Structure formats: structure tokens, C-alpha cells
Amino acid sequence: MKTALLSFAVVALSGCASHPSAKRLPEVPTGFAPATFAAAGASDLWVLGLAPCGGRRCWVVVRTRDGGRSFTRSGTLPFSTEGVFPSLVFAADRNGYAFVLTGLKNTLYATHNGGKTWHRQPVGSLLALATAAGDVYAVTARCSPEKCTHYRFERAPVSSSTWTASALPFTPGDGLVSLAARGSNVWLLGSRVGLHPKDRLAHSVDSGRTFRTVPGPCYSDLGGSLSPATANVVWAVCPTGMMAGALRSVDGGITFHRLRTRPLVNSAQLAAASGSTAVLFGNGAGLRPMRTTDGGLTWTPAHTPSQPIDVFHVAFVDSHVGFALAQTGPRRQDLWRTTDGGAHWAELRIR
Numbered sequence: 001m002k003t004a005l006l007s008f009a010v011v012a013l014s015g016c017a018s019h020p021s022a023k024r025l026p027e028v029p030t031g032f033a034p035a036t037f038a039a040a041g042a043s044d045l046w047v048l049g050l051a052p053c054g055g056r057r058c059w060v061v062v063r064t065r066d067g068g069r070s071f072t073r074s075g076t077l078p079f080s081t082e083g084v085f086p087s088l089v090f091a092a093d094r095n096g097y098a099f100v101l102t103g104l105k106n107t108l109y110a111t112h113n114g115g116k117t118w119h120r121q122p123v124g125s126l127l128a129l130a131t132a133a134g135d136v137y138a139v140t141a142r143c144s145p146e147k148c149t150h151y152r153f154e155r156a157p158v159s160s161s162t163w164t165a166s167a168l169p170f171t172p173g174d175g176l177v178s179l180a181a182r183g184s185n186v187w188l189l190g191s192r193v194g195l196h197p198k199d200r201l202a203h204s205v206d207s208g209r210t211f212r213t214v215p216g217p218c219y220s221d222l223g224g225s226l227s228p229a230t231a232n233v234v235w236a237v238c239p240t241g242m243m244a245g246a247l248r249s250v251d252g253g254i255t256f257h258r259l260r261t262r263p264l265v266n267s268a269q270l271a272a273a274s275g276s277t278a279v280l281f282g283n284g285a286g287l288r289p290m291r292t293t294d295g296g297l298t299w300t301p302a303h304t305p306s307q308p309i310d311v312f313h314v315a316f317v318d319s320h321v322g323f324a325l326a327q328t329g330p331r332r333q334d335l336w337r338t339t340d341g342g343a344h345w346a347e348l349r350i351r
Contacts, residue, residue, distance in 0.1 A: 029073065030052070034333055036048050037315075037323055039090070040093060042320070044090075045064050045323060049350075058077075059076060068337055068349075070351070075111070087129070089129060091134070098118065107120060108126045110161060112159060119161065125143050127148070130179035131158060131181060132182050133184055136156050137154070137181055139168065140154055141175060147175075151168045153169075154166075155207070170190065176190065176191055176222075177190035180225075180228050181228075183231060185203065185252070187201065188203075190216075197219065197220060199215075201253050205252075214254050219238065219239070219240060236270075237268050243265060245261075245264065246280060248295060261282070263282070264280075269313070271342070272316065273319050274341070277319065280292070281311035288307070289304055290302060305336065308326035309326075310326070311326045312325050319341055321339055
């Protein structure tokens with residue numbers, strides 16, 4: 001789990017309504033510092049960050065419906081403000097999820113009214129979450145300081161808090177698992193029990209009802225992340241302990257081929273815009289973001305507003321529009337948007 005220095009730069013407040021009878025929307029709090037985001041569409045973006053709340057700090061959700069030209073405050077979340085780095089996922093206009101993967105009692109909250117109120121979900125300790133095609137998927141377990149047991153694959157419609165649980169297609173060797181979903185396809189990546197050099201990858205084509213399990217692309221016990229572009233094309237980043245590698249599959253994850261890239265640190269971020277186009281943030285000082293349009297055969301520099309020190313989250317909503325949250329200074333994080341598949345990025349002012 002990465003940690004991050006959150007920015008506490010003061011941002012401008014939203015303008016007031018021009019007509020006296022017009023309804024004034026909740027303004028972004030002064031001092032709002034973005035920590036993560038979730039995109040529900042090309043123009044619909046949610047951002048979770050820290051902001052002053054009556055003499056203390058709290059987690060606040062803000063939203064834009066116009067691609068970042070303006071933001072309004074939505075609601076707050078009850079997470080601790082010390083030593084945590086939460087995640088945010090929105091599946092649709094009103095349905096979203098927020099969680100922190102840290103400690104032994106990882107909790108999941110859901111909103112079904114556009115982020116105004118949040119309710120804790122009746123699932124076990126959360127290890128991974130993904131949404132696609134109107135469903136939300138989770139991997140849960142019972143975890144102690146020694147190990148995790150009773151792993152479950154849980155599923156619910158995004159508009160509901162009624163979950164159904166089943167056994168995982170394989171038992172991970174530890175609690176290090178990840179989920180990815182696209183359409184009716186679901187991928188589960190996790191370590192193997194015993195001494196095995198590679199992890200396991202389970203793929204479902206029927207929204208998690210059945211899985212096929214094959215050897216995974218990453219080293220066991222080191223984790224990894226998947227970025228599916230289609231049902232067949234899946235991009236991946238796999239840590240190796242010291243560095244990381246980027247890979248790509250064209251058969252739904254049955255086999256992966258390593259891509260030739262510059263050296264990558266373990267926290268490298270890759271986001272797929274399509275089956276052939278992806279952006280790779282190598283992370284680490286001096287590493288420029290790179291972009292490929294030929295499936296990873298060649299890479300060219302992507303144009304960003306400034307040189308990122310680190311990129312904490314990057315995601316595409318279609319083949320053109322994507323968002324990224326980048327650390328650009330010792331205590332500064334900027335939100336970026338691209339509309340040309342990652343070739344050029346522009347900063348969004350959260351105000």
C-alpha cells in the first residue's frame with residue numbers, strides 16, 4: 001500500500017449564483033487536498049480529499065459534472081485522517097464505494113444518493129474491489145496478524161447493499177489480491193499457497209459466476225495490478241522486489257508477454273485507453289510518462305503540465321478521456337485530464 005504526502009494548497013471557492021433566486025450549490029471547502037478520484041464518465045468525476053472541518057480535518061467528496069470546469073461538495077466519509085490512503089470507486093451517477101485497505105478490519109462504505117450519505121457494507125474485511133456493468137465485486141476474508149482465512153468472493157448490484165458470497169476460485173497464499181472487471185469479465189490475481197514462482201490468475205466471463213484459473217503474470221507474494229482494455233486485451237504491471245515490469249495479454253490473461261520499457265519502480269502505474277493504447281507512469285524522479293499506440297512495441301513521451309514526482313492513480317473512462325492524480329511537489333498533488341488518449345494532459349483546478 002502506497003502512502004502519500006497530501007497537498008494542503010488553498011483552492012478558490014466556487015462562484016455564487018448570478019440570480020438571487022438561483023439555488024446555491026455546496027462549495028468546495030477552502031484548503032481541500034485531493035487524495036484519490038473515481039470517474040463515472042468522461043465529464044463526471046468524483047474526488048476524495050482532506051479538508052478543514054470545524055477545527056479538525058475530515059474526508060470530503062467533491063464532484064464535477066462538466067469535465068472539471070467546476071466542482072461542488074457532495075458529502076463526507078468517516079475514515080481516520082491519520083496514516084490512511086483511501087480509495088474511491090463510482091459505478092454510476094448515484095452509486096459509489098469508498099474503502100481503506102489497511103489494518104485487519106478494512107471497511108467498505110457505499111452511497112446510493114450521489115455521495116451525500118455513506119453506509120457501511122455488511123461484508124468481511126475487504127481486500128479488493130472492482131465494478132463493471134452494473135455489478136460490484138469484492139474479495140473479503142477474516143484476517144489476523146498472522147494470516148487471512150475464510151476468503152470469499154462477494155457480488156452485489158451497484159444499486160443494492162445485498163451481497164451474495166461464494167468461495168474464491170483459488171485460495172491465496174496471503175491477503176495480497178487484486179480485482180479488475182470490464183463488462184461481464186472479472187479477473188482475480190493473487191499469490192499461490194506453497195513455494196511457487198508465479199501467482200494465480202482467475203478469469204470469469206459470466207460476471208463472476210464461474211472462473212477459469214491459470215498461472216498469473218506476476219511473481220508470487222509481490223502483488224500486481226491489471227488494466228483490462230477489452231475482454232481479450234489485458235495490460236499488467238508486476239513488481240519484482242526492486243523494479244517492476246509491464247506486460248500485455250491478448251487472450252484474456254491466459255498468457256502475457258513482457259513489454260520493453262524504461263526501468264520502472266514497483267509503484268509504476270499503467271492505464272489502458274484501448275487494446276493498443278496505454279499510458280505508463282514509471283514513477284520516481286526524472287522518469288517521464290510514456291505512451292504507446294501499438295500495443296507496447298514502442299513508447300513516446302506524454303505531455304504533462306509538469307514533471308510528476310509520483311502518480312498515485314490513473315484511469316481511462318474511454319479511448320480518449322482519462323484522469324490522473326500526480327504529486328508535483330513536496331506537498332502538492334494535481335489532478336490532470338486528457339481527451340486524446342493520454343498524449344496530452346491538462347491540470348484541473350478543483351474550485
